[in-house]
Amino acid sequence: MTKYEVEAVATVVGGHTRVQDDYQGGVQSRIRFNEAYPLETLQGIEEFSHLTVTWHFHLAQPEDVQLHARSPRGNTQWPATGTFVHRNHRRPNQLAVSYPRLLGVDGRDLVVTELDAVDGTPVLDVAPYFEQMGPRGPIHQPAWPGEMLATYWLDSSQRP
Template sequence: MATFEVESIATVVGGHTRVQDDYQGGVESVIRLNEAYPLATLQGIEWFSHLTVTWLFHLARPEDVQLHARSPRGNPDWPPTGTFVHRNHRRPNQLAISYPRLLKVKGRDLVVTDLDAVDGTPVIDLAPYFEQMGPRGPIRQPAWPGEMLEPHYWAKASERPSEHPV
C-alpha cells in the first residue's frame, strides 16, 4: 500500500466542543488558515456560499477503525454495511469531508456554520464548493441514511435536549 504524508493547512476554532452524532446545525466556527500560507491563497473565496472541507478525526484512535460490516449506529433495524459505507471515524484514514456555509472572511479566519467538526480539528484541505462538481444524475441510496440523519443530524445545536449539551 502507498502511504502519504500530509500536513494540516488550517484548524477549526470554536464551534462544537465534543463529538456527537446529531444536532450539528446552526453552530458557527472558524476555519483558521495556518500562518505558513499567505493571505493571497484565500483571495476570492468570499464569492462562494459553501466550502468543501477535508478534515481529520483527530480525537479518534487507530484502534477505533473497524474493518467489517456493522449496522449503522448499532441499530439492528438498519442492515449491516461495510466500513466504506459509513461516514465516521471508524474508517482506515479517519478523514471526513464536510460542506459548511461560508458566512464571512476575516483575514485568515473563515467563519462558517454547519461544520460537523469539533474545536481543534486539523483541516487537511479546503476549497470552494462548485455546484458543477457535485453529483451528476439522479441520487440513489437506501432508506436507512435518511432515517438516521433526517430527524436530527442538521437540527440546530440549540435544540439539543438539555441532557446532551453542545
C-alpha cells in the same frame, strides 16, 4: 500500501466542543489557516456560499477502525454495511468531508456554519464548493441514511 504524508493547512476554532451524532446545525466556527500561507491564498473565496472541507477525526484512535460490516450506530433495524459505506471515524484514514456554509472571511479565518468538526480539528484541505462538481444525474440511496440523519442538522440549541 502506499503512504502519503499530509499536513494540516488550518484548524477548526470554536464551534462544537464535543463529538455528537446529531444536532449539528446553528453553530458557527472558524477555519483558521496556518500563518505559513499568504493571505492571497484565500483571495476570491468570499464569492462562494459553501466550501468543501477535508478534515481528520483527530480525537479518534487507530484502534477505533473497524474493517467489517456492522449496523450504522449499532442500530440493528438498519442493515449491516461495510466500512466504506459509513461516514465516521471508524474508517482506515479517519478522514471526513464536510460542506459548510461560508459566512465571511476575517483575515486567515473563514467564518462558517454547518461544519460538523469540533474545536481543534486539523483541516487537511479547503476548496470552494462548485455546483458543477457535485453529483451528476439522479441520486439514489437506501432509506436508512435518511432515517439515521433525520436530526443531524437540527439546530444545536434544540438538543435534548
